Amino acid sequence: MRISAAQRTENENRIRAAMDRLLRGEIPPGGKCDIKTLAAEAAVDRTAFYGTRPYAHLRVEFERRLNAMHEAGKIPDPREAQIARLKAENAKLKERLAQSEEAVDELTDFRSQALARLAAQHEEIVHLRESATGTSRVSRLPAPRTTVIGSCS
Template sequence: MRISAAQRAENEDRVRAAMDRLLRGEVPPGGRCDIKTLASEAAVFRTAFYGTRPYAHPRVEFEHRLNVMREAGEIPDPREARVARLKAENTILRERLAKSEQTIDELTDFRSQALARLAAQHEQIIRLREISAGTTRVSHFPALRTTVIGSCS
């Protein structure tokens, strides 16, 4: 079915208005910032955006503008922005988890070493006590008598 030039211009205006809304982030619930949603918002058949169809050039423009925004770090689709934010957060949390696991491993090793040292020191204390218990007799040497030499009376 052929459409008139006026209808085509009106459709193209709707496509451009829908394109601007989507690129500003005004994505309808359940939609995305893509050609399917663009066609739905403009009330145009999606197949008209492909090949040599009448709205192929607005599709190319839309995809170009969308890619430029993505390269600049702007994500017009709130759902994609949320996915990107969650992926970044997931990466950070995985790094923190790996760091925590490494710290736990280091502390576990330190605890094992400390317990081994304490056990060795305890064994040494017990051994020294046994040794000292066996030698409780202290030998006293006789006191030296001092005699005064050279006293003639």
């Protein structure tokens, strides 16, 4: 069915008005900032936006404006903005988790090395004590006296 020039102009005006609303972020419930929602909002058949159909140039304009907004960091669809924000947050959390895991690994290695050093030092002390008991030149220090603090005689 052919449409008149007046109907075509009216349809184009409705499409442009719907395009402006969508790009301002006025997304209808259940819709997105896409051609399907644009067609529904303008009450135009979606197939009219593809190929050599009458409103293909408006689809190209809509996609160009939408891409320009994305490049400028403006996302008209609140769900898309939320998805982008959550993806960025997820990437930061993954990076923090990797850093935390690396720190835990480093601390675990440090702990193992410290325990090994302490064990070696203990063995050396035991060895020195055993060798010291056999020589007469080394004298043992008396055990420290323990005093009770606060007692009166």
